[in-house]
Amino acid sequence: MNPYLVRLAQLAQQPSRRVIGLMSGTSLDGLDVALCRLHGHGLATRLELEEFTTVPYSADMRHRIRQVFARPQVSLEYLTLLHAWLGRTHGTMVAACLEQWQVAPAAVDLIASHGQTVYHAPHHQHQHPDFPLNATLQLGDADHLAVHTGIITVSDFRQKHVAAGGEGAPLAAYGDYLLLSSPDEERLLLNLGGIANFTYLPRAGQDAHTVFSTDTGPGNTLLDATVRTHFPTLAYDANGQLAAAGRAHAGLLATLLNHPFFESNLPKTTGPELFSVAYLQQAQQRSATPALGPEDLLATLTEFSALGVARAVRQAFGAQPKLSIYVSGGGAHNPTLLAALRRHLPGCRFATTQALGLLPDAKEAVLFAVLANEAVAGTPISLGSGRQRVPGVSMGKISWPG
Numbered sequence: 001m002n003p004y005l006v007r008l009a010q011l012a013q014q015p016s017r018r019v020i021g022l023m024s025g026t027s028l029d030g031l032d033v034a035l036c037r038l039h040g041h042g043l044a045t046r047l048e049l050e051e052f053t054t055v056p057y058s059a060d061m062r063h064r065i066r067q068v069f070a071r072p073q074v075s076l077e078y079l080t081l082l083h084a085w086l087g088r089t090h091g092t093m094v095a096a097c098l099e100q101w102q103v104a105p106a107a108v109d110l111i112a113s114h115g116q117t118v119y120h121a122p123h124h125q126h127q128h129p130d131f132p133l134n135a136t137l138q139l140g141d142a143d144h145l146a147v148h149t150g151i152i153t154v155s156d157f158r159q160k161h162v163a164a165g166g167e168g169a170p171l172a173a174y175g176d177y178l179l180l181s182s183p184d185e186e187r188l189l190l191n192l193g194g195i196a197n198f199t200y201l202p203r204a205g206q207d208a209h210t211v212f213s214t215d216t217g218p219g220n221t222l223l224d225a226t227v228r229t230h231f232p233t234l235a236y237d238a239n240g241q242l243a244a245a246g247r248a249h250a251g252l253l254a255t256l257l258n259h260p261f262f263e264s265n266l267p268k269t270t271g272p273e274l275f276s277v278a279y280l281q282q283a284q285q286r287s288a289t290p291a292l293g294p295e296d297l298l299a300t301l302t303e304f305s306a307l308g309v310a311r312a313v314r315q316a317f318g319a320q321p322k323l324s325i326y327v328s329g330g331g332a333h334n335p336t337l338l339a340a341l342r343r344h345l346p347g348c349r350f351a352t353t354q355a356l357g358l359l360p361d362a363k364e365a366v367l368f369a370v371l372a373n374e375a376v377a378g379t380p381i382s383l384g385s386g387r388q389r390v391p392g393v394s395m396g397k398i399s400w401p402g
C-alpha cells in the first residue's frame, strides 16, 4: 500500500492533528498562515491557534496575480505558469514561517491550502450560454506545496461544493458551525474581507438545517481600489480615516445599490469580477458624479459595503433584526465601516470574533484547517439541508509529498 495512505489513516485516528491553514483572499494583501492544533473532529472540534501571521505579497507578486485576477480574458501561458509559481511560492512562504516559528515540517500533519482565487463565476453572474453551471478557479497547485515542504497537503476545497450544487462559496458556514456554534446564543459571523459575507448560526444543537453563509457584496475591494487610484502610496483607508473625512453621496449610493445581486435570494456569492472599478465608474457616470472628491467617494463606498451587509441581514431576518454579530477580516479594523454597520443595524450587538476566542484576522485560514481536518478525520458536514446551495459534503483534494 502507498505509505502516504497508511500515514493518512494514522492521522485520521489520532486524537488531534497539527494543521497549517492557508488563505489568500481577494484583497491580495498576503498569505494568511495559521498553525492550528485541532482536537477531535465534527462538532467536537476544539482549536488551539499556535501561531498566526500574514506573509505580505510583494508588489511584484500582486502585479503577477493582477495579470489574470478577475479578468475574463487572459494569456493561457501566463495562467499556466502562475499556477505552478504560486504553488511553489506559497510552499516557500510556509517553509519560512516554520523556520521562524522553529517548528520542524515533520511536526506538522497537514497543510490546508485554499489557493488564490483568480476567477469566481457563479451562473447568475457569468450567464454564459454554453455553460449553465457555477464555477470558480483557485491557483497555486498543491503538489508544489507538498513536495516543497514535505507535508501532505489538502487543497482546492471549492470544487466539491460546486459539483454538489453550490456556488463554491462561501465555505465559512462549515467551519463556523463546527467551531463557533453556542447553545446559548444565535450568532452571525460577519467577515469583512475584499468581499463581505456572513454565516448564520442558530443555537447549537438546534436547527442545524438553517445554518448557511452568504456573500453580501463588496467589503473592502472597492475601497482599496479607490485608495490605490487617488492615493498611490497607500494600500487601503487605514482605520477608515479618509472616509470619515468625507460625506456619502446619496445619488451615487442609490446607483451602486441598484443591481439585481442585492435582490436575489440567499445564499449567493459574488466577487471583484462584478464589483470592479468599471462598476464604480459606470455608477459615477449614471449618477453624474465622476468629479466626486476621493474622501466623499470613500465615504459613499463605505456606506455601500455596510448597506450591502444590512440589506442581506434584513433579507434573512426581517426588518429589525436583533442578533449578536461577530466581525472578522480586515474590515474589522475599520471604525468608519463598523459605525455605518451599527447605524444600519441598530437592533444588533457587535463584537469581533476575539470575544469568542478567535483572532479576527486568522479566522479564514483557520476555517480551511478545519475543512482539511474534516476531509481526513471527519464525515461530510451536513448542515444546510433545508436550503439549496449548501451541500453536505467533504471538501478538499490530497497531494502527497513524494
Ligand SMILES: Nc1ncnc2c1ncn2[C@@H]1O[C@H](COP(=O)(O)OP(=O)(O)OP(=O)(O)O)[C@@H](O)[C@H]1O
Binding pocket: 024, 025, 026, 027, 028, 029, 191, 192, 193, 194, 195, 196, 219, 220, 223, 224, 235, 236, 237, 238, 239, 240, 328, 329, 330, 331, 333, 334, 364
Ligand atoms: N487598519 C485598517 N483599517 C482599515 N482597513 C483595514 C485595516 N486593516 C486591514 N484593512 C482592510 O482589510 C483588507 C484585508 O482584509 P482581509 O485580509 O480580510 O481580506 P481577504 O481575506 O483578502 O478578503 P476575502 O475574505 O474577500 O477573500 C485590506 O485590504 C484593507 O482594506
Ligand SMILES: CC(=O)N[C@H]1[C@@H]2OC[C@@H](O2)[C@@H](O)[C@@H]1O[C@H](C)C(=O)O
Binding pocket: 025, 026, 117, 120, 136, 168, 169, 170, 171, 172, 173, 193, 194, 195, 196, 197, 213, 215, 269, 270, 271, 364
Ligand atoms: C471564490 C472565493 O474565493 N470567495 C471568497 C471571497 O472572499 C470572501 C468571499 O468572497 C467568500 O465567498 C470567499 O471566501 C471565504 C473564505 C468563504 O468561502 O467563506
